[in-house]
Amino acid sequence: MFRPRPEARPATVSVLVEGRAVAVPEGASAAAAMLLAGLIATRESAVSGAPRGPLCLMGVCFDCLAEIDGVPNRQACMVPVAPGMRILRQRGAREALR
Amino acid sequence: MTRRDLAVIGAGPAGMGAAIEARARGLSVLVLDENAGPGGQVFRAALACGRDPAVAPEIAPGLPLIEAFLACGAEYRPATTLWHLDPEEGVLSLVSGGVATEVAARRVVLATGAQERPVPIPGWTLPGVMGAGAAQIMLKTAGAVPAGRTVLAGQGPLVWLLAVQLARAGAPPLVLETRTVSIASALARAGGGLLAGRRMLAKGLALMAEARRLGVRVVAGVRGLRAEGAGRVERVAWEGGGAPCDTLLLHEGVIPSVHVSRAIGLDHAWDAAQACWRPVTDAFGATSCPRVAVAGDGAGIGGWEAALAAGRLAGLDAARRLGALDEAGFAAAAAGPLAARRAALALRPFLDALYAPPAAILSPHDETIACRCEEVTAGAIRRAARIGATGPNQMKAYLRCGMGPCQGRLCGPTVAALIAEARGIAPEAVPPLRPRAPYKPITVGALAATAAPAQQGVA
Amino acid sequence: MNIRLSDAIVVGGGLVGAAIALGLRDAGLDTVLLDEGDIAHRASRGNFGLVWVQSKGLGAPWYQRWTRGSAGEWSALAADLAARTGLDLALRQPGGVHLCLSEEEFADRAARMAQMQAEAGNHGFEYRMIRRDELAAMLPGLGPAVVGASFTPYDGHASPLALLQALHRAFTEGGGAYVPEAKVRGGSAAPRDFRVETAAGAFAAPRIVLAAGLGNAELAPLFGLRAPVRPQRGQILVTERARPVLPMPTTTIRQTGEGTIMLGDSMEEVGFDTGQSPPVMAQIAQRAALSFPWIADLNIVRAWSALRVMAPDGLPIYDQSERFPGAFTANCHSGVTLAGAHARLLAPMIAAGSLDPVLAPFSARRFDVPAAA
Numbered sequence: 001m002f003r004p005r006p007e008a009r010p011a012t013v014s015v016l017v018e019g020r021a022v023a024v025p026e027g028a029s030a031a032a033a034m035l036l037a038g039l040i041a042t043r044e045s046a047v048s049g050a051p052r053g054p055l056c057l058m059g060v061c062f063d064c065l066a067e068i069d070g071v072p073n074r075q076a077c078m079v080p081v082a083p084g085m086r087i088l089r090q091r092g093a094r095e096a097l098r
Numbered sequence: 099m100t101r102r103d104l105a106v107i108g109a110g111p112a113g114m115g116a117a118i119e120a121r122a123r124g125l126s127v128l129v130l131d132e133n134a135g136p137g138g139q140v141f142r143a144a145l146a147c148g149r150d151p152a153v154a155p156e157i158a159p160g161l162p163l164i165e166a167f168l169a170c171g172a173e174y175r176p177a178t179t180l181w182h183l184d185p186e187e188g189v190l191s192l193v194s195g196g197v198a199t200e201v202a203a204r205r206v207v208l209a210t211g212a213q214e215r216p217v218p219i220p221g222w223t224l225p226g227v228m229g230a231g232a233a234q235i236m237l238k239t240a241g242a243v244p245a246g247r248t249v250l251a252g253q254g255p256l257v258w259l260l261a262v263q264l265a266r267a268g269a270p271p272l273v274l275e276t277r278t279v280s281i282a283s284a285l286a287r288a289g290g291g292l293l294a295g296r297r298m299l300a301k302g303l304a305l306m307a308e309a310r311r312l313g314v315r316v317v318a319g320v321r322g323l324r325a326e327g328a329g330r331v332e333r334v335a336w337e338g339g340g341a342p343c344d345t346l347l348l349h350e351g352v353i354p355s356v357h358v359s360r361a362i363g364l365d366h367a368w369d370a371a372q373a374c375w376r377p378v379t380d381a382f383g384a385t386s387c388p389r390v391a392v393a394g395d396g397a398g399i400g401g402w403e404a405a406l407a408a409g410r411l412a413g414l415d416a417a418r419r420l421g422a423l424d425e426a427g428f429a430a431a432a433a434g435p436l437a438a439r440r441a442a443l444a445l446r447p448f449l450d451a452l453y454a455p456p457a458a459i460l461s462p463h464d465e466t467i468a469c470r471c472e473e474v475t476a477g478a479i480r481r482a483a484r485i486g487a488t489g490p491n492q493m494k495a496y497l498r499c500g501m502g503p504c505q506g507r508l509c510g511p512t513v514a515a516l517i518a519e520a521r522g523i524a525p526e527a528v529p530p531l532r533p534r535a536p537y538k539p540i541t542v543g544a545l546a547a548t549a550a551p552a553q554q555g556v557a
Numbered sequence: 558m559n560i561r562l563s564d565a566i567v568v569g570g571g572l573v574g575a576a577i578a579l580g581l582r583d584a585g586l587d588t589v590l591l592d593e594g595d596i597a598h599r600a601s602r603g604n605f606g607l608v609w610v611q612s613k614g615l616g617a618p619w620y621q622r623w624t625r626g627s628a629g630e631w632s633a634l635a636a637d638l639a640a641r642t643g644l645d646l647a648l649r650q651p652g653g654v655h656l657c658l659s660e661e662e663f664a665d666r667a668a669r670m671a672q673m674q675a676e677a678g679n680h681g682f683e684y685r686m687i688r689r690d691e692l693a694a695m696l697p698g699l700g701p702a703v704v705g706a707s708f709t710p711y712d713g714h715a716s717p718l719a720l721l722q723a724l725h726r727a728f729t730e731g732g733g734a735y736v737p738e739a740k741v742r743g744g745s746a747a748p749r750d751f752r753v754e755t756a757a758g759a760f761a762a763p764r765i766v767l768a769a770g771l772g773n774a775e776l777a778p779l780f781g782l783r784a785p786v787r788p789q790r791g792q793i794l795v796t797e798r799a800r801p802v803l804p805m806p807t808t809t810i811r812q813t814g815e816g817t818i819m820l821g822d823s824m825e826e827v828g829f830d831t832g833q834s835p836p837v838m839a840q841i842a843q844r845a846a847l848s849f850p851w852i853a854d855l856n857i858v859r860a861w862s863a864l865r866v867m868a869p870d871g872l873p874i875y876d877q878s879e880r881f882p883g884a885f886t887a888n889c890h891s892g893v894t895l896a897g898a899h900a901r902l903l904a905p906m907i908a909a910g911s912l913d914p915v916l917a918p919f920s921a922r923r924f925d926v927p928a929a930a
Contacts, residue, residue, distance in 0.1 A: 001226075001344065002242040005267060008150040009241025027134070027146045028240035036242055040330045041225035046798040046816070047473045051329050053225030055470070055508075057232035058139060059132055059538075060213045060355075062471060062503040073503075073797055073856060077235075078177075080134045093816045096799035097698045097851045182835050191835045200835075485725055486570075486737040489595020495602045496722045498815075503797060503858045529595040534861045535833050542796065542820070543853030546846045549839035 002035040015085040030087050031057055031064040031076035042066060042076070043090040065090040102128040102173070104416045105190055105203035107180050107358065110138020111160075111402045112394025113209035114167035115409025116416070117174075119431070123417035127172035128201055130192060132179050132538070136164050138211055139231065140402040143239045150241055152267035156259065157238075163406065182535035185362045185387045191535070198544045205389055205416045208359055208377075209409055212352040212395035215374070215455060216508050217252065218462040221325030222348065223470055230260050230349035243269035246344030249334050251323055253277040254351040254453045255401075258305045265312035272341060273309075274320040274334070276350070278456045288448035295445030321458070350455050354396045357507055361533040362387065368526030371450040372399055373460070374511070375530070381436070383412035391415065400443050407439035460515035460525075468516065469509035471502020476516055483520035489529035490514055503539060506531050563587045563734070565764040565907075566753060568741055568776060571601035572717065572892030573899060574768030575724035580904020581766075582733040589760055590728060591739040591753070598788075598831070600770055601892050603863020604717035605793060605821045606813065607806060608648070608894050611655060611684065611709040615669060618676040619918045620872050623898060625680075628711050630897030635715065638723040641730065646719045647814030653712025654692070655808040656703050656848050663705045670707050684709045697802060702847040706807070714806045716814055717893045724896075736760075741769070746780045746881040766907060767886045770866045771829075773874075781880035783921040786888050788864035790825040792837050794845075796855035803849075810845055810852070818855060820845040824865075833862050865890040868924075875903065875919040877912050885912070886921070 004011055004024070011023035015030070017037035024033045031054045034042045041051035043065050054064035057077040066076040069086055072094035076087065104120045106113045109131035117129045137144045141160030148157050168174070175194060182191035183206065190201045214229045221227065230250060236242045243264055250261055251274040261273050285292070292299060309316075322337040325346050334343045353374035356366065365378040365386035376398040383391035393412035394405035414431050417423035423431070462468060464477030474497045487493040490500060490513050499513055500506030506513070514528045521528075536545075563586075567578040570592025578590040593599075610628050614621030628650070635648040657663040667686045674682040685708045692706050693699045729735045739757035744765075746752075751765040765780060767773050773784035798816035806812075809821045823837045838860060846853040866888055868874050873889035885907050889895055906912050 001245045002236055002240070003245040003269075005150075005152075005241045005243065008152065008267070009147070025146070025240050027143050028242075032236055032240040032242065035236065036240065045473065047471075050223065050473070051225050052223060052470075053330075054228060054232060056214065056229050057235040058213070060504060060507050065503075071854075078132065093798040093800050094855075096802045096818070096855060182833065184832075184835075189835075482722075485722075485729060486592070486735050487595075488737045491595045491602070492599075492737075495599075495718050496725075498718070501859060503856075505859065532596075534859065535835075535838075536857055536860060539797065539856035539858050541853065542794070542842045542846055542855050542857055545794075545835075545839050545857065546842035546853060547839075548835070549843040550836075 001038055001040050004036055013081045013083055015081050015087060017087045018089065024081055028081050029057070029077045030066060030068050030079045030081055030085065033081050033087055034066065034076060039089070044092050046093040049092055100201045102126045102201060102203045103420055104128070104205050104207065105130070105201060106207045106209055108138065108209035108211055109133070109136040109167070109174065109176070110209060110211050110394060111140065111163065111406040112211070112409030112412070113138070113207070114163055115406045116207045116209060116393055116413035117172040118166055118170045119410045119413030120416050121170040121172050123422040125417055125420060125422055128175065128203065129172050130175040130178040130180065132177070134176050136167055136174065136176070142235060147238045147241065152263050153238055179538045180358065181537050181540045183358060183362055185390050188389050193540045193544055196541065196544050198540060198548045204420055205391070207383065207412045207416065208390060208392045208396055209394045210355045210358055210396045212399055213355050213507065215350045215353045216512055217348040217350050217459060218466050218468055218476070218512050219323050219325060219348070220463055220466050221327070221331065223467050224325050224327050224331045225329070226327070226331035226344060227325050227346045227348065230256055230347045233347050234260050234263065237263055237267060243267045244345035247342055248272070248345045248347065249274060249341060249343045250347045250349070251276060251320065251334065252349035254349055255302060255449065257349050258302065258309055260347070261309045261314045262305050262312065265309065265314050270312055270314045271347065273314055273316040274323065274336065275316060275318045276320050276323065276456055277318070277453060279452050279454055281452065284448055284452035287451040291444040291447050294441060295448070298445045350459050351453055352395065352399055353511065354398060356396070357505070357533050358537055359392055359396065360530055361535065361537060362390065364390065364392070366530065369398060371447070373455050373525070381411065382415035383408060384415060400446060403442035404439050407435040407442060410435040460512070461519055462512065468512040469499035469502065471504050472498040474499040476512070479513055479516045480520050483517050487517070488521065489517065490531040491529065493517065494531070500531055505533055560752070560759045560761050561589060563589045563760065563762045565589070565766065566591065566751065566760050566762045567766045567768055568753065569767070569769035569772065570725070570735065570737065571599055571768070571770055572604065572721055572724070572896055573770070573887050573889060574766070575721065575728060576896045576899035577766050577768055577887060577904045577907065578733055579724050579728045579731070580900040581908050582728055582731050584905055584908035586908055589734045589736060589762070591741060591755055591760065592735065592737045593740045594738040598771055598864050600863055600866055600890070601717060601721050603791065603793065603861055604893050605819060606714050606717045606811065606893055607653070608650060608713040608715055609653065610711035611653065611670070611707060612808065613891070615673055616676070617872055617918070618678070619915070621673065621677060621682070622680055624891070624894060625711060626902065627895045627898030628713070630901045631715070634897045634900055638727055641727045642723045644719050644723040644726070645814065646723060647716040648713065650713030651805045652708055652710040653806045653808070654687070654696070654706040654708050656706045658702050658704065658844070658847055660704055666707045695804070698849050698851045700847050700850045712806065714811050715893060720893060720896060741776060744779045746884060748881050749883040751780065751881070751884060764883045764907065765885070770888070771864060773886055773888050777886050780884040781878035782876055782884060782886050783924070784874055784886050784888050785921065785924055786866050786868055786874070788829055789867045790827050790830065790862050791822045791865055792833060792841065792862045793822055793860060794820040794838060794841055794857045795859040796820070796852070797858050799855065807848065810848060818852065829864065831862050831864060833860060873919050874921050875912060875916045876921050
């Protein structure tokens with residue numbers, strides 16, 4: 001869980017994290033938006049369902065996987081936010097056919 | 099297929115330096131980077147955070163560099179991933195925005211930088227446990243700081259830098275320093291570096307002083323660190339101590355990102371001082387593959403100033419090899435970066451000695467998860483090593499460690515250390531994990547779209 | 558110099574060697590299994606994981622029968638290994654399909670299957686050619702490019718990696734001696750007296766089984782045998798884990814027990830080059846996406862190339878030395894499918910001292926006859 005510092009970086013981009021509107025600074029990643037939205041566990045693992053959160057935020061660990069704009073299993077730390085972006089926790093293995 | 103004289107992978111200091119020098123000698127240059135903007139990790143989001151007082155002093159030197167890079171005339175493709183590299187033909191397979199393309203280059207510079215060394219302590223898979231680098235990325239890209247009680251545990255220059263930056267931003271962490279080497283013992287191995295590196299040493303000492311001034315509390319000599327909590331980190335414990343904790347930031351230094359350099363089969367050497375592998379390079383980054391150079395922290399950790407110098411040298415070397423720079427011109431142009439790199443690396447022996455990773459980090463408890471993707475414990479790896487998995491490739495076949503989406507980037511060092519321990523051999527005697535393409539995931543559809551039209555009737 | 562004496566030496570710790578070694582151990586023989594180190598060609602690590610019958614043995618009904626027999630032994634093998642090691646081999650034998658992406662492919666396949674049935678004679682060979690509409694009800698999300706498929710009830714799949722680990726563990730825990738980092742450097746043969754020199758020491762036994770995959774080509778002549786095998790490269794793509802969606806495997810697409818979807822494969826004559834080739838990977842991806850369009854959305858998280866062990870006619874080689882009784886070879890490119898036969902049928906023959914006449918057509922002597930032009 002992270003808190004913003006609007007005095008340093010105004011929150012200008014509104015996204016939906018688990019259906020809830022959150023404003024975050026431009027240039028933040030979808031993973032950052034999840035952490036700013038108050039999430040701690042941002043996914044459930046595909047192996048055991050264990051709760052996980054981002055570890056590295058730099059594209060190495062794949063622990064920030066999320067469903068972004070309907071696409072599951074994206075590395076949320078590598079996706080910059082865009083207005084109206086819909087971000088959901090990745091809950092275990094994805095549905096392949098839906 | 100697009101053709102360029104030089105392709106540079108990574109737009110950090112090394113990649114930018116290579117591109118600037120190569121462009122100045124007239125080469126056509128493509129720079130691709132997985133990130134959305136230039137700067138690498140050290141100058142990440144520099145254009146956005148340059149005025150944030152929490153990070154501004156450290157970001158400032160990156161701004162003119164980024165400006166020079168963006169003006170140098172190199173084709174710059176951000177948000178672009180290299181998923182395969184054919185080092186013989188010089189063909190790069192890329193994917194960006196779900197579209198796969200290929201580029202051919204006469205010379206390739208890998209400037210893929212570093213990653214944090216994995217820190218597999220008990221509980222490190224709990225949400226709320228992150229790398230120190232991750233907190234710094236939150237600060238640079240979003241201006242955000244951890245809410246609640248923050249513990250920063252580990253050692254190395256980044257620990258002090260991040261402690262100061264968080265404190266400047268109004269969120270001073272509790273620092274648990276895990277350093278095991280005494281300053282006196284590190285000094286004994288510093289050689290003449292203290293004098294030559296006095297500017298950097300002064301910067302480091304100033305940071306430590308600033309940390310104290312800003313109220314950062316430090317517990318030294320921490321051993322046996324563990325994260326505890328139900329579904330998230332709630333508390334950290336160590337031998338003789340403990341503290342409530344909402345966010346635990348771990349850091350035991352950084353290691354070269356060797357994923358691509360290993361995948362294409364470059365020669366690597368064990369760096370005993372930094373306890374990691376690095377590709378073998380000459381003074382200008384040239385490797386065992388005639389077409390490929392490696393520059394920056396990806397060839398051995400030296401920090402951004404050394405990386406910039408190495409990148410400039412690799413760019414000059416590319417110009418020389420491709421006939422755009424004669425020997426005399428090369429020698430004249432290389433003198434500056436060679437001197438700059440020497441100065442930047444002067445303090446390195448002292449830092450490497452002081453912040454040598456503690457043995458416990460390389461030997462996690464049996465029940466601790468070593469491979470986060472496939473949830474494989476250190477105990478399972480030790481048992482398999484005793485059955486006869488003598489290296490990480492057979493280990494992967496047995497246990498799936500290294501088979502998840504991170505492809506062993508995060509468990510590789512731990513698995514190798516556990517095999518060395520179980521077999522009673524030196525870490526450098528453990529065979530390397532062989533990464534395969536795609537280096538990062540690519541969708542089946544993006545790959546399929548690059549195929550020749552469907553050959554109906556051919557099974 | 559110390560020589561480790563045993564009843565049997567098996568050279569090669571991949572699926573073929575490990576299955577035979579386990580069978581020998583179960584027959585009561587003190588067995589040494591010699592393996593290479595971490596960096597071996599090790600086709601077993603590149604295996605696609607089918608337990609597959611329907612494509613095997615056109616024009617060679619003895620191979621069809623051997624394959625069927627092995628698929629039949631598999632459930633007992635999987636149950637036995639699970640009981641001994643606790644490992645789930647993820648064996649599923651729901652039948653399998655070969656998808657046809659054009660009428661021409663469908664017609665070719667139908668002819669092939671009819672010939673297989675004719676060749677099977679009294680042994681029988683059940684199959685059905687299934688048209689698209691019926692197939693679409695069996696396989697969710699079938700692509701419009703698929704015109705039909707062949708189906709046989711004998712087919713299935715399993716985890717090749719779990720199999721390899723289970724064989725190694727059952728063998729060692731059953732008292733077998735698994736010796737890694739023991740690449741064979743040389744050897745000598747006399748009837749029922751074989752010696753090998755390895756990086757891990759010297760070994761001697763009255764029986765030796767060469768199951769070193771591509772390494773057999775060089776090893777076999779030392780023991781009065783031939784194994785004219787060559788490498789054939791195959792590339793495979795693997796997606797991220799998905800929830801269970803595919804009820805049965807196809808020849809080139811299967812969902813593993815972990816949920817990943819494996820996409821195969823290629824057949825490339827490129828010698829010992831184990832590199833990957835993006836154009837070939839793209840063809841594999843394209844055919845998968847044509848078969849099941851939803852696969853296009855999945856991320857490929859791994860891919861690899863590995864070398865099949867191919868005899869000139871593509872069939873296995875099982876042989877015994879006439880000059881040096883007690884020496885055997887075993888080579889094939891179906892280490893998973895044939896594991897049941899290797900552990901439970903072939904190994905007992907070797908333990909008893911000679912191969913059953915039913916295996917005579919697999920002798921490498923078949924290559925001694927000059928091929929008719």
